Amino acid sequence: MRELLEYLARQLVDHPDEVEVDEFEEDDGTLVLELAVAEDDYGKVIGRGGRTANALRLVVKAAAVKDNRRVLVDIVD
Numbered sequence: 001m002r003e004l005l006e007y008l009a010r011q012l013v014d015h016p017d018e019v020e021v022d023e024f025e026e027d028d029g030t031l032v033l034e035l036a037v038a039e040d041d042y043g044k045v046i047g048r049g050g051r052t053a054n055a056l057r058l059v060v061k062a063a064a065v066k067d068n069r070r071v072l073v074d075i076v077d
Contacts, residue, residue, distance in 0.1 A: 001071055005033050005060050012052065013041035030070040033060065036077070045075060 002023045010016035015038040022034040035056075037045050046053045057073045064071040 001031065001060055001063050001067075001069075002033055004063055005035060005056065005073060008056055008059065009035055009037060009045060012044050013037050014044070015041055028070075030072055031064070032072045032074065034074045034076045036075075042075070042077070 002021050006019060006021045009019045009021070013019060018038040018041070020036045022036070024032055026032060035045065044052070045056070047055075053073075053075055060071055060073050
């Protein structure tokens with residue numbers, strides 16, 4: 001799922017080499033993916049009204065269902 005989020009984010013931004021995804025697991029087993037991009041690219045990843053960010057979360061969660069996992073996607077500065 002980390003690779004999927006990284007791939008999707010790299011396709012959206014102007015500086016794909018600055019895309020970083022950190023991954024860790026919470027106590028309850030939830031997988032947390034933190035997405036960081038270049039300062040200029042946050043608008044592209046979030047989208048108008050958060051639509052792009054919600055779409056990214058939806059795709060990653062759909063992939064997580066296959067592995068029977070809970071996934072949380074955070075966009076961090």
